[in-house]
Amino acid sequence: MTPNTHKTLLVILSQSPYSSSLAREAVDYCLAAAAFEQNIQLLFIGDAVLQLLNDQQPANISQKNVAKTLSALPIYGIGNFFVDHEALVRYGLSDEQLCLPIRKVTPRQMADMLANATHTLNF
Amino acid sequence: MKTLHILNKSPKHAFPASQCARFYSQHDSILLIEDAVYYTLPTTYPLFLAITELRALPTKPTIYALKEDIDARGISETTPNDVKLVTYEGFVELTASHDKSASWY
Amino acid sequence: MTTSINVDNEGFLKNLSDWSPDVANQIANNEGITLSDDHWEVITILREFYLTYEISPAMRIFVKSVKEQLGERKGNSIHLLNLFPGSPAKIASKIAGLPKPTNCL
Structure with a gap:
């Protein structure tokens, strides 16, 4: 077994925040993985960039605020956030609208992230 | 590190296949299951190839489709020659022979 | 005074908006706990976290956030176990009117 420090867990999120429970499940998964001190990277692609919008107020649709739970991840020791630059552009989102400090990546970089990850999970 | 890319959504959803193409690295494979097996139809297969070849690949991806899902949908007669059919058992072998699996939906 | 509060089978409030300090006292009584200032400062931190x-x-994160706000003397599992015997994160969340902590790993 290689030590945990050499393993990378790539969590790829691709769904909008309230279309399904996947956004919540991804956060729950990350919190559980963080408890085992795994090296976790989160990559937001496609509609999942919409999870990052920091002014969500979903109480009236009886949902938990996805942006708020995402912003808790750094407290749990998860600090590697990446976003599909093209998806940000498609929805016209700017940095100040996002709930996390996040690195923009190109398709080439995303393919490399997947190729280099030890494990991956798509939500 | 080899990745098995799994698609399960019908051709009306362009996003999963395009993501699969963007994340594809040389030596990876693609497996079509559930409604994604409709990509093997003569009219949609060219579309699938167009999407998955968006990135200039040195080698063509190996494409598999789940036989059970093809048979269930009555489209076994039209499977393109370059799509390899696998059974559930073959599906398991594919996941074991690749370092990881990524599902695009 | 005991008004009936709407809780699930583990004693967690079904509607978070039903919470009030009186409700907290009532839930605490059911747990055999009489709330002191030491309890309240922890409950306040939990509610702010939520x-x-x-x-x-x-x-783990419960202890960490109490430590950040109240220092080492109170931000440790022994202090929290004394206040909320058994399972501090779970019982304190219950009294604070919050959902059961997930990922109790």
Whole structure:
């Protein structure tokens, strides 16, 4: 077994925040993985960039605020956030609208992230 | 590190296949299951190839489709020659022979 | 005074908006706990955590956030175990009117 420090867990999120429970499940998964001190990277692609919008107020649709739970991840020791630059552009989102400090990546970089990850999970 | 890319959504959803193409690295494979097996139809297969070849690949991806899902949908007669059919058992072998699996939906 | 409060089978409030300090006292009584100032400062921290992140923290992060706000003397599992015997994160969340902590790993 290689030590945990050499393993990378790539969590790829691709769904909008309230279309399904996947956004919540991804956060729950990350919190559980963080408890085992795994090296976790989160990559937001496609509609999942919409999870990052920091002014969500979903109480009236009886949902938990996805942006708020995402912003808790750094407290749990998860600090590697990446976003599909093209998806940000498609929805016209700017940095100040996002709930996390996040690195923009190109398709080439995303393919490399997947190729280099030890494990991956798509939500 | 080899990745098995799994698609399960019908051709009306362009996003999963395009993501699969963007994340594809040389030596990876693609497996079509559930409604994604409709990509093997003569009219949609060219579309699938167009999407998955968006990135200039040195080698063509190996494409598999789940036989059970093809048979269930009555489209076994039209499977393109370059799509390899696998059974559930073959599906398991594919996941074991690749370092990881990524599902695009 | 005991008004009936709407809780699930584990004693967690079904509607978070039903919470009030009186309700907290009532839930605490059911747990055999009489709330002191020491309890209240922890309950306040938990509620603020939930307001910010919509997560009930499990033990590790619970201890960490209490330590950040109240220092080492109170931000440790022994102090929290004394206040909320048994399972501090779970019982404190219950009294604070929050959902059961997830990921109690």
